[in-house]
Amino acid sequence: MATxxxxxxxxxxxxxxxxxxxxxxxxxxxxRGDSIARRAHSSERMLYYYYGSKDGLFRxxxxxxxxxxxxxxxxxxxxxxxxxxxxxxxxxxxxRYYLDHPEFIGLLNSENLxxxxxxxxxxxxxELVAPVITLLSQLLARGVAAGDFRDGIDPVELYITIAxxxxxxxxxxxTLSAVLGRELRDPQHLQAHWQVSAEVxxxxxxx
Amino acid sequence: MATxxxxxxxxxxxxxxxxxxxxxxxxxxxxRGDSIARRAHSSERMLYYYYGSKDGLFRxxxxxxxxxxxxxxxxxxxxxxxxxxxxxxxxxxxxRYYLDHPEFIGLLNSENLxxxxxxxxxxxxxELVAPVITLLSQLLARGVAAGDFRDGIDPVELYITIAxxxxxxxxxxxTLSAVLGRELRDPQHLQAHWQVSAEVxxxxxxx
Amino acid sequence: MATxxxxxxxxxxxxxxxxxxxxxxxxxxxxRGDSIARRAHSSERMLYYYYGSKDGLFRxxxxxxxxxxxxxxxxxxxxxxxxxxxxxxxxxxxxRYYLDHPEFIGLLNSENLxxxxxxxxxxxxxELVAPVITLLSQLLARGVAAGDFRDGIDPVELYITIAxxxxxxxxxxxTLSAVLGRELRDPQHLQAHWQVSAEVxxxxxxx
Amino acid sequence: MATxxxxxxxxxxxxxxxxxxxxxxxxxxxxRGDSIARRAHSSERMLYYYYGSKDGLFRxxxxxxxxxxxxxxxxxxxxxxxxxxxxxxxxxxxxRYYLDHPEFIGLLNSENLxxxxxxxxxxxxxELVAPVITLLSQLLARGVAAGDFRDGIDPVELYITIAxxxxxxxxxxxTLSAVLGRELRDPQHLQAHWQVSAEVxxxxxxx
DNA sequence: AATGAATGAGTGTTCATTCAT
DNA sequence: AATGAATGAACACTCATTCAT
Numbered sequence: 001m002a003t004x005x006x007x008x009x010x011x012x013x014x015x016x017x018x019x020x021x022x023x024x025x026x027x028x029x030x031x032r033g034d035s036i037a038r039r040a041h042s043s044e045r046m047l048y049y050y051y052g053s054k055d056g057l058f059r060x061x062x063x064x065x066x067x068x069x070x071x072x073x074x075x076x077x078x079x080x081x082x083x084x085x086x087x088x089x090x091x092x093x094x095x096r097y098y099l100d101h102p103e104f105i106g107l108l109n110s111e112n113l114x115x116x117x118x119x120x121x122x123x124x125x126x127e128l129v130a131p132v133i134t135l136l137s138q139l140l141a142r143g144v145a146a147g148d149f150r151d152g153i154d155p156v157e158l159y160i161t162i163a164x165x166x167x168x169x170x171x172x173x174x175t176l177s178a179v180l181g182r183e184l185r186d187p188q189h190l191q192a193h194w195q196v197s198a199e200v201x202x203x204x205x206x207x
Numbered sequence: 208m209a210t211x212x213x214x215x216x217x218x219x220x221x222x223x224x225x226x227x228x229x230x231x232x233x234x235x236x237x238x239r240g241d242s243i244a245r246r247a248h249s250s251e252r253m254l255y256y257y258y259g260s261k262d263g264l265f266r267x268x269x270x271x272x273x274x275x276x277x278x279x280x281x282x283x284x285x286x287x288x289x290x291x292x293x294x295x296x297x298x299x300x301x302x303r304y305y306l307d308h309p310e311f312i313g314l315l316n317s318e319n320l321x322x323x324x325x326x327x328x329x330x331x332x333x334e335l336v337a338p339v340i341t342l343l344s345q346l347l348a349r350g351v352a353a354g355d356f357r358d359g360i361d362p363v364e365l366y367i368t369i370a371x372x373x374x375x376x377x378x379x380x381x382t383l384s385a386v387l388g389r390e391l392r393d394p395q396h397l398q399a400h401w402q403v404s405a406e407v408x409x410x411x412x413x414x
Numbered sequence: 415m416a417t418x419x420x421x422x423x424x425x426x427x428x429x430x431x432x433x434x435x436x437x438x439x440x441x442x443x444x445x446r447g448d449s450i451a452r453r454a455h456s457s458e459r460m461l462y463y464y465y466g467s468k469d470g471l472f473r474x475x476x477x478x479x480x481x482x483x484x485x486x487x488x489x490x491x492x493x494x495x496x497x498x499x500x501x502x503x504x505x506x507x508x509x510r511y512y513l514d515h516p517e518f519i520g521l522l523n524s525e526n527l528x529x530x531x532x533x534x535x536x537x538x539x540x541e542l543v544a545p546v547i548t549l550l551s552q553l554l555a556r557g558v559a560a561g562d563f564r565d566g567i568d569p570v571e572l573y574i575t576i577a578x579x580x581x582x583x584x585x586x587x588x589t590l591s592a593v594l595g596r597e598l599r600d601p602q603h604l605q606a607h608w609q610v611s612a613e614v615x616x617x618x619x620x621x
Numbered sequence: 622m623a624t625x626x627x628x629x630x631x632x633x634x635x636x637x638x639x640x641x642x643x644x645x646x647x648x649x650x651x652x653r654g655d656s657i658a659r660r661a662h663s664s665e666r667m668l669y670y671y672y673g674s675k676d677g678l679f680r681x682x683x684x685x686x687x688x689x690x691x692x693x694x695x696x697x698x699x700x701x702x703x704x705x706x707x708x709x710x711x712x713x714x715x716x717r718y719y720l721d722h723p724e725f726i727g728l729l730n731s732e733n734l735x736x737x738x739x740x741x742x743x744x745x746x747x748e749l750v751a752p753v754i755t756l757l758s759q760l761l762a763r764g765v766a767a768g769d770f771r772d773g774i775d776p777v778e779l780y781i782t783i784a785x786x787x788x789x790x791x792x793x794x795x796t797l798s799a800v801l802g803r804e805l806r807d808p809q810h811l812q813a814h815w816q817v818s819a820e821v822x823x824x825x826x827x828x
Numbered sequence: 829a830a831t832g833a834a835t836g837a838g839t840g841t842t843c844a845t846t847c848a849t
Numbered sequence: 850a851a852t853g854a855a856t857g858a859a860c861a862c863t864c865a866t867t868c869a870t
Binding site for chain 1: 232233234235236237273313315316317318319320321322323326327332340361363364366367368370371372374375376378379380381382383384385386387389399400403404406407408410411
């Protein structure tokens with residue numbers, strides 16, 4: 001029983017991981033069931049056995065991706081740092097997360113192409129980012145109190161700004177590289193961009 | 208004869224426009240030939256007659272989209288304005304362009320999902336954004352000379368920053384709205400974002 | 415132990431009943447194992463556990479249906495009635511049986527579409543209707559002896575005639591209603607048909 | 622063009638004929654697209670090219686079957702015969718039609734299993750049998766006027782009676798043969814049944 | 829006695845594309 | 850210049866059934 005159980009879970013997990021890679025690389029419409037199954041060393045049949053449909057599989061992948069992000073956000077500790085350093089740390093965290101999770105970006109690209117139709121259906125994913133907004137709120141308040149940050153900054157807009165600077169660079173690196181004639185994925189440019197981003201946010205927030 | 212020629216051109220144009228809408232909304236993989244043909248009041252056969260393949264059609268659409276952007280960029284006049292105002296005007300231009308051309312964002316999303324495979328094949332699209340980088344370069348130089356802007360800012364990174372703030376907000380509005388619990392497409396939030404973006408850039412560039 | 419046994423029997427019975435409904439409504443080919451299992455509040459696995467295969471299940475259903483009919487036929491008492499009344503009563507019995515057992519008609523329709531392949535395999539169903547033919551034989555003899563019925567009527571053909579008039583009306587009511595523009599299932603038409611049928615048989619048999 | 626056109630029509634026709642055989646033998650649910658295509662020496666793809674869906678194909682088959690029946694009914698000439706002979710001729714016609722068109726019976730069996738869902742959707746098949754009812758109406762009137770037939774017979778019920786006697790015998794011959802222990806398809810029994818049927822109708826109608 | 833996990837072979841349908849005029 | 854006919858390969862998904870405990 002235990003073995004069976006573990007095998008089942010393992011199969012489920014392999015399918016989910018394979019699906020995440022495939023969806024991230026090819027988008028929802030471009031991904032193929034049999035390719036996912038093969039990649040997971042399972043069968044297309046099992047995919048439907050566990051996830052019911054392509055939509056169901058995509059939703060499961062999306063939920064898993066968001067849950068991972070949320071977990072990482074929860075583990076982020078910045079409240080013990082001085083405001084300026086905390087802000088830097090937060091920016092670094094967001095940037096690194098995108099950098100280390102390229103599938104996340106591919107997934108979101110595809111989901112936004114479809115106007116978030118899966119996300120909106122997922123009960124599990126209601127109020128997910130709230131924690132990170134709260135975190136930024138508190139950070140801003142601390143910074144203002146310390147005289148470091150200027151007043152009146154909207155934490156949601158601040159979050160969008162930070163996310164935009166990292167996400168866009170990575171998500172659009174292919175067309176940008178072609179069109180700007182600069183290989184954005186080269187380490188020195190990655191490094192440079194991260195520094196510029198941090199500086200941009202710093203300039204905006206600090207007085 | 209001339210009429211026949213005109214009809215042919217009209218059909219080509221209708222197909223291209225229909226394809227742009229379809230590709231932008233559904234991505235390359237999600238778009239369907241017969242749906243494009245129907246939307247263009249033409250036939251799938253004509254599509255292949257004029258554009259050879261789905262890839263060829265997508266490339267044509269992409270080229271057309273970039274050409275439109277380039278045209279708009281060329282028509283942008285900011286060299287007569289004082290540096291600070293010119294920068295604001297540039298930011299406004301980028302933001303408005305994305306806002307007024309949602310298909311452009313859909314197209315780029317899909318193309319980046321595919322790692323720019325069409326763009327890289329298109330001879331026509333080499334050195335496309337160069338003009339806008341030159342423009343920013345000159346603007347930065349003018350601003351530094353006038354004592355308004357700080358020195359050492361990379362025009363490419365500045366362009367990416369400005370583009371990121373507008374593009375990400377619009378491209379990811381669907382997942383962000385779901386996850387932040389804020390309807391990003393509402394006029395007041397669009398307005399607020401544009402102002403924050405301009406302020407972010409201003410803070411970064413001016414000394 | 416006894417309880418367990420009873421549960422098992424109950425599950426078997428629920429599966430059989432669900433299968434009968436499903437097969438009758440959708441035919442053999444159209445019926446789905448999982449739908450039957452769900453309808454029986456059991457699992458597809460149990461279905462195979464108890465009945466071995468879809469064919470086995472259909473055969474069981476068919477046997478059950480014929481056994482029910484046979485039982486009803488055995489309980490039919492007409493030998494104490496005068497011949498004419500007995501004939502009427504027999505017609506009434508056949509008509510009512512079809513009317514009260516629509517699944518029986520659906521089942522037979524499907525089985526005949528398949529040229530009775532299940533029925534021919536079922537050992538249990540050999541010489542099943544014999545009793546009813548015997549019954550008619552005796553009735554005819556009595557009627558002839560009494561001077562009520564004409565001589566030389568084949569009991570098998572008489573049975574087919576009586577069955578045809580009821581079965582066809584009900585089994586083909588859907589296409590007939592569409593094509594004749596008369597709702598055959600309406601009570602007044604059902605009633606009228608039963609009277610016509612009885613009259614048709616009476617005219618044929620009596621001298 | 623003409624050749625192409627003729628080929629297209631030929632392909633359509635081959636598919637339709639193959640489908641009719643397959644649907645009649647296996648029912649709607651049991652019929653397989655690829656089997657139909659193979660039987661028509663065409664491809665499954667062409668089937669969808671011409672008929673859109675399995676439902677569309679079935680509907681086309683059904684329409685074709687009813688149209689054939691209607692054509693045959695229109696060609697039936699009985700108004701020049703004396704009433705009794707005309708009635709006999711009509712019975713003979715119905716019986717022969719069923720006998721010569723076993724696919725018609727298979728098709729109707731399947732369609733009735735599905736409660737005529739295709740028939741009800743078909744605009745083309747509204748008021749189809751009307752002519753035959755009119756024919757019977759006139760015949761009954763003639764017979765009554767001639768003093769041959771009794772009064773008050775409903776032509777619709779008469780039609781159902783005649784149809785039932787032929788249809789049921791052929792449609793249910795498989796289960797009946799198994800259960801009655803008589804091979805109904807044997808020529809002598811077919812012949813006998815036809816005579817009994819005609820006699821049954823005659824007895825009912827004539828005074 | 830009972831059942832969750834697994835599966836090979838289809839199932840209806842659609843895909844992008846080419847043939848032949 | 851333009852188009853109806855045709856197609857092979859794939860598509861998401863389901864079928865009846867068996868394995869292994």
